[in-house]
Amino acid sequence: MTELSSVAKVILGALQLGPRTGYGIKRMVDRSTRFFWAASYGQIYPELRRLEETGLVESASEPRGGRPRRVHRLTPAGRAALRDWLRSDASTHEVRDEGLLKLFFASALPPSEAVELVRAKERGHRRMLERLGVIEAGVPRRDGRVDFPRLCLEYGIGLNEWAAEWCARAAERIEANARKEARK
Amino acid sequence: MTELSSVAKVILGALQLGPRTGYGIKRMVDRSTRFFWAASYGQIYPELRRLEETGLVESASEPRGGRPRRVHRLTPAGRAALRDWLRSDASTHEVRDEGLLKLFFASALPPSEAVELVRAKERGHRRMLERLGVIEAGVPRRDGRVDFPRLCLEYGIGLNEWAAEWCARAAERIEANARKEARK
DNA sequence: TCACCCATGTAAGGGGTTACATGATTGC
DNA sequence: GCAATCATGTAACCCCTTACATGGGTGA
Numbered sequence: 001m002t003e004l005s006s007v008a009k010v011i012l013g014a015l016q017l018g019p020r021t022g023y024g025i026k027r028m029v030d031r032s033t034r035f036f037w038a039a040s041y042g043q044i045y046p047e048l049r050r051l052e053e054t055g056l057v058e059s060a061s062e063p064r065g066g067r068p069r070r071v072h073r074l075t076p077a078g079r080a081a082l083r084d085w086l087r088s089d090a091s092t093h094e095v096r097d098e099g100l101l102k103l104f105f106a107s108a109l110p111p112s113e114a115v116e117l118v119r120a121k122e123r124g125h126r127r128m129l130e131r132l133g134v135i136e137a138g139v140p141r142r143d144g145r146v147d148f149p150r151l152c153l154e155y156g157i158g159l160n161e162w163a164a165e166w167c168a169r170a171a172e173r174i175e176a177n178a179r180k181e182a183r184k
Numbered sequence: 185m186t187e188l189s190s191v192a193k194v195i196l197g198a199l200q201l202g203p204r205t206g207y208g209i210k211r212m213v214d215r216s217t218r219f220f221w222a223a224s225y226g227q228i229y230p231e232l233r234r235l236e237e238t239g240l241v242e243s244a245s246e247p248r249g250g251r252p253r254r255v256h257r258l259t260p261a262g263r264a265a266l267r268d269w270l271r272s273d274a275s276t277h278e279v280r281d282e283g284l285l286k287l288f289f290a291s292a293l294p295p296s297e298a299v300e301l302v303r304a305k306e307r308g309h310r311r312m313l314e315r316l317g318v319i320e321a322g323v324p325r326r327d328g329r330v331d332f333p334r335l336c337l338e339y340g341i342g343l344n345e346w347a348a349e350w351c352a353r354a355a356e357r358i359e360a361n362a363r364k365e366a367r368k
Numbered sequence: 369t370c371a372c373c374c375a376t377g378t379a380a381g382g383g384g385t386t387a388c389a390t391g392a393t394t395g396c
Numbered sequence: 397g398c399a400a401t402c403a404t405g406t407a408a409c410c411c412c413t414t415a416c417a418t419g420g421g422t423g424a
Contacts, residue, residue: 006383009282013289023403033288036281040385045405067392069403079292086293089304091282093312097220098193098275100339104217105197106332108263109270114332120273128277146361148290148298155284155350162346166339177330190411207375224413229377251420253375 004085007043008051012074012082015057019073022048031135032149035128035156048072056081099124103170111178115171122167125160132157188269191227192235196258196266199241203257206232215319216333219312219340232256240265283308287354295362299355306351309344316341 004012010033014025022044029039051057056078062071074082099121106114136153188196194217198209206228213223235241240262246255258266283305290298320337 006280009285013285013292016289016292021403022405023401027402033285036279037285037288038278038384041405042386042407043384064402065393067403082289082292086286086289086301087297091286091304091308092280093283093308094222094278094280095220096190096276096278099277100336101193101197101217101221102270102275103339104221104333104336105200105266105270108197108200108266111330113271114330117270120275124275124277145365146295146298146358149288151354152284152288155287155354158350159343159346163343166342170335170339174330181329205375206377211374222412225377226379226414227412248374249421251375 004081005047007039007047009085010037010039011044011047011051012056012078015072015074016079016082019071021069021071051078111174115174118167118171118174122164122171125164125167128160129157129164132160188265189231191223191231193269194221194223195228195231195235196240196262199256199258200263200266203255205253205255235262295358295365299358302351302355302358306348306355309348309351312344313341313348316344
């Protein structure tokens with residue numbers, strides 16, 4: 001068993017929640033994991049082929065009217081591969097945060113502009129919160145068993161709230177410091 | 185003026201803090217921005233050439249003993265390009281969080297293993313906190329003007345603390361729910 | 369002497385996005 | 397009739413990491 005590619009992970013996971021077309025996988029990703037695990041058509045369609053070749057996925061043609069359509073589902077081997085991955089202990093965590101990079105180099109700007117830079121990052125997190133809030137409102141709240149996708153959504157909301165508030169506090173600190181410097 | 189590449193941003197920023205060799209830029213990045221903006225030799229050296237061709241950077245050979253060495257510095261155009269970028273309002277923010285993706289699909293595992301999965305994410309954040317703590321201890325605390333790199337470090341520490349604690353709470357929630365289910 | 373750091377660079381390959389081409393169906 | 401959505405796929409291109417090749421300097 002070779003390692004799963006990064007697209008394979010999200011494809012196997014999506015198919016575990018039900019049979020889907022490539023297009024349907026893309027739609028699901030764009031409405032959920034996209035914020036921490038994106039995938040494009042250029043990855044999904046070729047990978048579905050490879051996964052079928054290696055026996056983790058099987059597919060059947062199920063046209064809707066005259067529109068061709070290929071529905072994919074997990075094989076038992078695919079379900080096993082998904083579980084193996086879920087149980088593996090290594091997990092990558094990569095971040096590219098341009099707002100933070102700008103803040104890192106903010107000494108190249110006058111303090112007032114450094115403040116604006118942090119406020120821009122704050123606005124970015126607030127915009128994200130709006131988007132996540134819309135998604136949250138659209139997902140029915142089901143009680144009883146733990147809803148893992150919803151848990152991830154709550155994580156995203158909490159994280160962005162924390163970040164937005166941190167930015168607000170940082171902006172105040174920088175401003176206070178700039179006023180102090182100006183008085184000297 | 186074409187857009188700056190992602191490496192160019194961190195190179196210009198690094199050179200603004202002082203002249204450096206390609207190796208020195210890499211070292212600085214690895215000790216600071218790496219956690220939210222990485223760069224490799226395969227990007228840095230070719231980009232330094234391009235930046236010199238477009239006049240944002242200039243370089244001089246300054247061998248140390250018999251060891252060849254090329255020190256790079258910003259030109260006035262380079263400093264202007266850095267400021268233009270810092271003032272631009274669009275900032276990308278991308279995340280790849282495999283632990284969260286696993287949690288998203290955790291319904292494929294029994295609850296006890298779902299808990300283990302969140303605890304693994306928690307440990308990941310705690311490990312990161314240790315690394316950041318070491319860096320923090322190594323950087324001298326200077327008071328007076330705002331220290332932007334240190335501010336970014338504090339952001340990283342706060343963020344990972346928040347995430348670790350969220351994981352601990354989530355693990356408890358999943359565990360409590362599993363016990364409740366088991367009693368039924 | 370040996371390990372470790374300083375220093376420059378490239379080649380191969382994998383990962384990923386964007387844009388395009390193509391066309392059917394559904395609902396207003 | 398038109399726009400939006402469903403649906404499949406590819407080609408070009410950029411980004412980025414890893415590994416390798418090469419060698420001098422420094423300190424225990």
